[in-house]
Structure formats: structure tokens, C-alpha cells
Amino acid sequence: MKSSLVISITSFFTNYLPNIVGYSENTVKSYRDTFVLLFKFADEHHLCPRGRIVIDIFNKENILQFLEWLETDRNASVSTRNQRLAALKSFSKYASSNLIEYINTFQQILDIKLKKGTSKTVDYLTVDAVSLLLKQPTSDTHDGIRDLALLSLLYESGCRVQEIIDIQFGNISLKKPATITVIGKGRKVRIIPISSNVAAIISAYTAKYKITGSQQFLFTNKHGEPLTRSGVSYILQKNTDIAKKQHPELFGPKIHPHVLRHSKAMHLLESGVNLIYIRDFLGHSSVTTTEIYAKSNPEIKRKFLEEAAFNIDGIVNKFSDKEKQTLLDWLKKNI
Template sequence: MHRKELSYYVSGFFTQYLGNEAGLSINTIKSYRDAFILFFKYLEEAGICKISKLKMDTLNADNASGFLDWLEQSRGSSISSRNQRLAALKAFCCYVARKSPEESALCQGVLKIRVKKAPQRPVEYLSVDAVEYLLKMPDRHSTQGIRDLAMIALMYESGCRVQELIDLRVGDITFRSPNTVTLTGKGNKARVIPISANAADIIKAYLTSASICNMAHSVFVNIYDKPLSRSGVSYVLDKYGHMARKARSELYPSKLHPHILRHSKAMHLLENGVNLIYIRDFLGHSSVTTTEIYARCNPELKRKYIEQAGSLITESVEEYSESEKEALIDWLRKNI
């Protein structure tokens, strides 16, 4: 039986499988594409194989591991980026193994490579006072200022990801009580988030000022009427962060990144007693385990967890079944 080349599987993976069968988002597909571009670059730089001579055997565990180390050591990639590239290779190997079982042994070598654990950094977020002061920075009397104010207000109120903000269309916002915004997140999953009348009024004022009324039009655009880029959003936020820091340096870190408003909203909801399950749905997390990072990073919330845990423990521990004891221990281990 004639063995197919690596290029055959790569072509099918990107042109048919990822978008059609797996239903992955454009951003995930781009991330996978970048992973393969870097992998091929590594193979050439390391003298392993030229792109024009790629064979299926080239995708083996040794080359994949060498590639991951190269990302960290030669390109200075973070552990998170390294793991993202590995996820792309593993997704490809799963695809190949299903399509051609005879390649399973080769693919299993890559699939057995473990993700690298990264030290967990504390979640960076702003206090309520810091968010309120930041919202005072844009000049709401200019079109650009009202745009920036609307953008910052919406990022905080909705807890949206940067890409969700960039992809937002006018038709995704409902200006009637209750005012809502429909966000499309990872895996093309949509969620409807309520926003305050204040935020809705600011967004309406911006759209009117910018003469944007087409339902299919991007909400946040630059001076060329093109959707803001990720770097554009970062620039705007850091600009106002710099302005706010001049007057209230104690409230702000050295640089504001777009995700900080999402983190801030999550922390403020949690501090006000909102259930983690609701916050998970609000943020669009696939698992509450992801949301739990917010509970673990705040000493006061951790204390509340300990108190809650104490209320679960009675004098007669014998009344708990073995499975209940295990569940309680697992809960404590995750949250304290």
C-alpha cells in the first residue's frame, strides 16, 4: 500500500477538517497554521529536512520534542505558547490516526508528549475605584474619545475577550430593556450578556457620533473605518492607563493589558458573592475549573472558602460515604 506524504494530511487538515468537521474558529485555525509554519522552519534550521522533502516520518516524537525546546530556547516563547504549539501537533496527529490507522504508531509518539507545567502567576486585576477612575480619562466630547470610553466600558461590563470585542457587530447589541450584547467566543459559542443602561447610552452616543448604523458594521473601528486590531485595542487601553497612573499611581500596574478588565469584572462579581457557575457562563469558560483561578488568588475569598469548608464538616464524619469524603477532599484541594 502506497504511503501518503505529510503534505497530503496537512492539506486536508487545514482545508477540510478544522473548519468544516471540527468547527474551530478562524483564530484557532490561524494559531494551528502558525504552529506548522514554525515547525517547518525548525526542521530546516536544524538541518533535519527541507520543506520540499517532507515525509510522514518527519513528524515523530523526537522532532516534535526538539521543536518545542527550540521554541523556548531559541525563540524565547513562553511555556503557554509552547503548549499551544504542542496542542496543534496533537490535534493533527489525532486527525491523521483517524484517517489512516496505519500511521497510529507514529502519531502515538507525539500524542504521548506531555504539556509543560508553567508556574501559576497571580491574576492581575483592577479595584472598583481604579476602573471608575479609568473611565473618566477619555474625552467624551470627541468621536475618538467617546469610542474609547464605549470600548473600555463594554470590555469591563461584559468581561469580553479582545477578539470578541473586535468581532462585535452593531446587530449584536440590543438597545432595549434589558440592554444586552451577544458575544461569540471560542468554538463559535455565543452568549448573551446584560449591560447597564449607562453603558448602553455611551455605546449609542458613540455609534451616533461615528454615523454607524448598519447592523452588519463592526462596532469599534479605526479612522479608516476598519475593525480595530488587537494591538489597536491594547494601545487605547494602555494610553488611558498611562493617563490615570499619572494621577493615581497606587491604583494601577505599570501596563494595562486588555484582559485586565475581564479579570477585574470576574473578581468584582466574585467579591460580591456571585456564584462561580454564573461567572463561568458570563465569561464563556468551558469549565468552572478555569474560573476557579479567581477564587484562589484573593486571600479574603480563600478565607471564605475555608469557612464554607468548615461548615461542611460535622462532628460525625462517619456519616459521610467514601465517595462523599473523596468529593470533599477534592473540593478542598482545588479551592484552598
């Protein structure tokens, strides 16, 4: 018979995370990886009989040693260490309500503080860099039109990589005003306006690839399967490498898909869009009267976003260093 601890762990992953708090599949997998690593650590350090899960594993001192092991033995960053601790705290909060006899054990885990690390800088591309990047895919080839559609939409929408991967043809409306519907973290749905230029690229791409079914994934590999994160990264890096040969000063040493999300946020700010609308656009809005107003009145959000729609040949307005730093600080904290 399974122990109450094992039953709680199973319920935590199969019901609580996906159904009660609505965490995404990727977040659930990240939490799962934390537990896999914890049990690996417990086996290696003989904290429990091999292959068994016992409450002793969750002793505060063991958890602290586990966190140090992540950094020293597995070369994890402070950020990764804190993410693993966040997963354990989430379970401890859940277990405190379901395993009353162990409430003191889990409360001690909840009392563990996050470790402070050096501040991360936010990577983003200038307007010139994005413009050059989007000129690299050749739209007259099969792969080229797909790459152009992917990179254009990734930047235009400010979507997370997984949100782009999950987009199906039925999530797109190419009639004016064009929009895409995405499901973000916490399964929150948001409707994002896209420019007529990007809508035309998507239209040409779907016509060339004969994408017509509402449940067809928008971006697929040569096997007809949805693109993976590594697939998206490969396409971005491939085109970045070409652009970098022309103007190496525009690109940093490492480019990843999230850079386009950061870049979109920065360019919206440069164009005069208020942070409230940027936060709503990215799917990280807080509960304030103004943001609720923006959400409940799509035309207001559309007005600001369409006025700031990226124009490859356009001129970007100047913005203050203080405004720029405000967004950078917010991005580091929330994205």
C-alpha cells in the first residue's frame, strides 16, 4: 500500500498543479525534475532506503544540503537553485494541508529563504538588429517563408516560445483587425493584435504550406510535427548567424527566442506605449483598475499597440534612460 506521502506527491503532480492552480505542462515538468533530482540526491547520500520515498528526505537540513549540491556538484546557477526551492515550497504548502502530522517538517521548508545572486541583465535587440534579422529568410523558398513567418510572429506578438509552438491555425484571425489568441502561463487566454504586414506574411505562409484545418499546428518540422523549443532556437540562430556576418556589432554572443520577447517590450516602450499596456500585452498584468480597464476594453489596448506596431523602415521615438531602466528592472523581475 502506498504511503500517505507518496499519495500526496502523486496528487500534487496529477491534480493540484495542472488542475487546481493551472500550471502549464512545462512548469509541471520543471517541478517534476526538481523531485527527480531530490530523490537522486537522497539516494546518493543515503538519506533513505534505496528506491523509497520517506519523510526524512524533507528534513530542512537535507533540503539545504540538496540546494548546495545543486550549485556545487551540478553547477546550477543561483536562479536555478531558487527555482528548485520554489517547487519544493509549493509542495510543502500543499502538503501542509494534506499531511497534518508532518506540518512542522514542511513549515521549516517554507521558512527557507531564496538565495541572493548577481542581477541578470536583460538581453534585447535594437530596432536595426530586428530589422536586419527579419530580412534574412528568403520568402520565395519553402523553409524561408516558414522562418520569416515564425520570426516575424515571435517578435510581433511578444509571445513566449511555448505559446508560439502551441498556436493552431484556428487561433489566428487574418481578417482586419488581425489577431492571434494564445494561452499563457496559468492558462490565461489573451488576444494579441498583429500588424497587416505580419498578417500578410502568415497568410502567404499558410497558403504555401496548405495549412487550413483549425486544429493544425501553425509551425511544424519536416515530419509534420509541432516545432520544439530547440527547433525554434535553431531557426533563430541560423538566421542570426547570417545577419551577424553583415553587422556583427548589432548582435551579442548568444541569441535565444526570449530575446525577441524582450526586444518587443523595449520597442513598445520606445514608441511611447505605457508600461501598463506592455504588461497586459505580455500576459503579466497585475490586478489594478487601469489594467482591468485595458483588458475589458480591447479597442483601447488595440489603439496603443497598433500605433506602436513595428515598422521596419520607421523611426523610433527617443526615450529616457529612466524609462528604459524601469522596463529592464520589470523584465528581470517578472519574465
